Amino acid sequence: MQLGDIVMAVIAIGIVIMMIIPPPSFLLDFLLTFNITLALVILLISMNMEKPLDFSIFPSLLLITTLLRLSLNISSTRLILINGYAGKVIESFGNFVVKGNPLVGFIIFIIIEIIQFMVITKGAERVAEVAARFTLDAMPGKQMSIDADLNAGVISESEARSRRQEIQREADFYGAMDGASKFVKGDAIAGIIITVINIIGGFITGMVFQGLEFTEALNRYTLLTVGDGLISQIPALLISTATGIVVTKSASSGHLGKDIIKQFTAYPKLLLLSSAALGLFAIVPGLPFVPFMVLAGTLGYAGMSLQKASDREKQKIEQLQKEKELDEMKKPENIYSLLQVDPIEVEFGYNIIPLADANQGGDLLDRVVMIRRQCALDLGIVVPMIRLRDNIQLKPNEYVIKIKGVEVARYELRTDSYMIMNPTGGPIEIDGIETREPAFGLPAMWISDDKKEIAEMKGYTVVDASSVLATHLTEVVKQNAHELLGRQEVKNLLDNLKEQYPALVEDIVPKMLTIGEIQKVLSNLLRENIPIRDLVTILETLGDYAALTRDTDMLTEYVRQRLKKVITERFIPSKIAQVITLDSQIEDMILDSIRQNEHGSYVALDPVMIQKIRNSFIKTVNDLHAKGISPIILTSPMIRIYFKKIIEDYISFVPVLSYNELEPEVEVQSVGMVTLK
Known part of the structure; x- marks a missing residue:
């Protein structure tokens, strides 16, 4: 046996011997002091451990400390009943702590027992029971998670074995805590019963065997019994508190004191609010001014100090972030990000911003979504994301449309007016500002809001500024669709088609044609406003003629002839x-x-x-x-x-x-x- 095993065996035997052989009073004083010290150490360890498994011996230790307290109770009871004296510690607690008043001592003892039994012990028992149940229920899921990580190669076999052992230890620990919490509950009940027995037994012993007066016997033995109860139940209260801390520790991953300070000081503004509330209480007539004001000042000072520290920390973090971003920008490899060009951009002056701001009633973003859907249905392409940004260098009502960073269209809107056009092509007989519709170049006119109904009654086409921009953008996208269709976009289209027609795609790409050659054919079709939505027919035609020629212009002509129904319907x-x-x-x-x-x-x-x-x-x-x-x-x-x-x-x-x-x-x-x- 190891030295530690021998020591524990001796302690266990000594605890049992104390129940049979009464120790001398000086040894009992030492053991009672040791009991308080041990309980205090256990409480401090439970407060400073990081996770419950760091104190995995606690269930067994709980049983040993409970047995030690009961053994000390038996020994002290024997000495009190036989000698009327059980050492200096018990007598000191009886005289000093309760000032020699047995009634006060008894009331304090009962209060401690109620707190321990009804509040701490009962709560710790319930938490331990629930924690054990949920830990056992969660074991299969945790095991499956470990197996999944192992199969995916995220963890090694040894790490998986270690995690499985930790899960098993956690389940065993909470199961043991569920049972060990019953010892604490039983200890509290036993403390009350032993105290009552001691008072009754001491009263009989004093009057019958020692010939003491009724009052003297009651005072002496009640005082000693209450002192004995306090000296044993204070450690019990400490260990019950430690039990509650251990079983509720799973919600935190640090030391209790550190977590309390960190979380209480995380909201300095709330401390300032509490300080203001206490200050109001201090000036209310009838309430004590000094304590409320002292606490208000303390919280106010703490709140302001923490707020200043928080502001300094934020400034420090922002400064470090800026320095980090500056260092990142200085790196040569980050220059590549500046080479990226947006496929489609719309830049506009500040007067057009409300059209793109949903908070101001603008619907341009919704219209952009509809433009992408319309192009998918009409041309069969997936239009890239359209970037909208303001540009202070433009006129307030002006916008510019760019394709791959190059300006392709520019127009000046009147956001507070409506555009009207004559569908017959004749002149417009309403006063306004003459202009040209940007998408098709048709004659048009800007009119004010109060003339809208008149224009509608005369049969003119009336559109708002947002619709003008959206229509213009749609036509620009259609006219430049062949430039927006790159090889990556073609690959995405083929991947999507492959889900339903895998044989078709695999037969042509890359055996007969490359993605680049298919992209040229599709771009040729889009350049002449022919939709590529029927990719199945297009690929089948390419498969039929790719063996004859690799000339993409000739392949385009073959595809056009196969799409005669689409072309006829379109033009x-x-x-x-x-x-x-x-x-x-x-x-x-x-x-x-x-x-x-x-x-x-x-x-x-x-x-x-x-x-x-x-x-x-x-x-x-x-x-x-x-x-x-x-x-x-x-x-x-x-x-x-x-x-x-x-x-x-x-x-x-x-x-x-x-x-x-x-x-x-x-x-x-x-x-x-x-x-x-």
């Missing part, structure tokens, strides 16, 4: 096409000038001839627009893409279609021809 919804055709001489000239190289095909026409074709085309389109006709260019399939490249930088809004891209039921009406004459 010729009425099934009547008013078209401009090309003179056969121009078509033959373009067809003969097509050349091939390693990068694809191109038109090798003389620049003078290209300019003549452009001039004839522009003149024909303008003449038709003057007549109110919005034509479509119709060419043969072989030259469609090349003619589009010739004229797209001049009039990009006119669709260029081939015969193979029209449904059979479309009625074609020729309204003009591009010639070289």
Whole structure:
């Protein structure tokens, strides 16, 4: 056996011997003093431990201290009844603590017993019972969490074993505390019974065997019994308090004193409020002025000191944060963050801010969400997040739309007015400020709020400033959709499609075409306002023709021909096409000038001839627009893409279609021809 085991065995044997053999009074004095000291040490340890398992011997120690107190009670009772004297400690407690008054001592003893039994012991017992129950119920979940971390590689096998052992120890500890708390409860009950027995037994012993008077016997033995009860129940009260602290320690992870100071001083403003309340109590007539005012001053001083310290700490933290951010900015690798460009930005002057502020009734943010949904439904693309920011360098009512950091549109709103347009194209017969609608360039006018009803009665289209901005932004996004569709966006679209059509995607990417090649085809379609929502048809077409050519322009033409229903529905919804055709001489000239190289095909026409074709085309389109006709260019399939490249930088809004891209039921009406004459 180890030395510690021998010592504990001797102590246990000595406790049992004391119940049989009465110790001398001087030894009893020492043991009673040791009992108080031991209880005080246990209380201090329980207050300063960090977690309950740091004091895992407490359940066993609780049993030993309870047995020690009962043994000392038996020994002191024997000495009191036999000799009428049980040592200096008990007599001192009986005379000094209660001033020799047995009634006062008895009342104090009863109060201590009530506090210990009804408040501390009962509460500690309930907490221990609940803690044990919840700890046992939580064990399976904790075990599963450890197994999950082990399987995921977060922890090692040895760490998992250590955590399992800790969970088992925790369950054993709370289970033991649940049982050990019953000892404290029984000890309190036993203390009351022993005290009553001592008073009755001492009274009989004094009168019958020692011949004392009734009053003298009652005073002497009651005084000694109460002193004995106090000297034994004070340590019991300390250990009961320690029991309550141990079983409630799970809610905190530090020392009790440190936690109390930290949490009480965490709210200096509340201390100042309490100080003000105490100051009011101090000036209320009839209440004692000095104690309330002293406490008010103490709390006020503490609150102000803590508030100043808190402010200094915040300033110190902010300064350290600024220094840290400055150091981070100085690092070369953080320059890369400055290279990031937002795909879409809308910058606006300060008068437009209320349109984007929901707190001021602005709905621009909601409209941005709807723009992204509309583009997804109309074009089949997921528009990136649109960044809104104010810019003090702009005019108060001005906004700028940027694509990848480059300005593509600018307009000046009147946030306090309404824009009206005549749907018939005629003049607007209401006084206002003339302007142009930014999205389509139509004639428009700004009118004040009081003229809104008049404009609606005359059949004009009336829109508010937020709608003007949202419509303009929508059109800009659609016109630049091909620039917003990068390879990462295409990969996201393919990943989403792969969930429902895995065979299709895996068969084409990357076996037949790369993501970059597919992105070029999709961008070509979006550039000419053709939606890519039907990705299944697009990929199937690419799969059919990728073995014949890797030229993305030619692949685009094959996809367009497969999407003839979509193209017809989009550009010729009425099934009547008013078209401009090309003179056969121009078509033959373009067809003969097509050349091939390693990068694809191109038109090798003389620049003078290209300019003549452009001039004839522009003149024909303008003449038709003057007549109110919005034509479509119709060419043969072989030259469609090349003619589009010739004229797209001049009039990009006119669709260029081939015969193979029209449904059979479309009625074609020729309204003009591009010639070289």
